[in-house]
Amino acid sequence: MMKTQLAFNRKIKKKYINLSYFWIMNILTQTPRLIIRRFKAAEEEMYLSLYDDDRVMQYLPFRSREDHIQIFREHLNAAPAGDVTGRWGLFNTEDNDFIGMCLLRLFDDGSDNIELGYAFRYEYWGKGIASEMTDTLLSCMLTVNPAAKFVAVTDLENTASQRVLEKIGMKRDGNYFRNGIELAMFRL
Template structure:
């Protein structure tokens, strides 16, 4: 098990190859997909398989599984990737199974992941975008030390843009 970081409740770690179907199950729920861009099953498989390997030492980018520390229940996934605006900013993203919404898990994950990655690369600048109507995720980002900084257009869609204050 390749753990990235953890808190008293959650573990953020690399996925194992045999967890592919578990990962894909996240995208079968219409409630989870409400604020996420549509991707085919094949696209999700490709993304999953591309992220089974770790990046170079010191890299702060990747896509990881989020698990309950008590029972190893799959909660969702989180990611850090280069932001698509041509800057050197790193974008935070995540998706959680619906039954884990509203329990503080997303806030805990965001805070733990950003804190851990700042320790690896203190110069990293973190950003995030959400659907304009996704107020709960916007609150998560604010709790993680991010501030709304206008809107951002991606693939013709207007999104709320957040920037890390630290």
């Protein structure tokens, strides 16, 4: 499925077709099952509800509701067209159901590495969505910036996310400390 998406993106680029439609619609990329797009202002409560579930928060750093509101608003349509960094909403293509969020951002170690992250509603865990989303997101980013270098960090106990990262070709590269917390680090 992803190879088709990547081939589609490259075909568009080669034919010099303007991708403005996707940027106007705030869609980063899409597969037959998933849409990755910018959040809309009206979706703030939906976004915040993701962090109300203790199962989702199990492997994420604690942030207050006010912190999540600030993060949401900072990323709301903040990036110019063509910029793939930021927080993106992940939705089911079939019924537009909210699945979760994913992000691409500069890694906090001062390098030019781009960090991949995500959080999904619990009912979407274990359905292959994380693998599909990460593969789609990385392929999209490499289409935009073929020289991009990717990293991801996850809780040491989050073996499911570690398997997802390994499945898409990322390799374990020791541990990384963020805010005093030791995390498993992966590189592509």
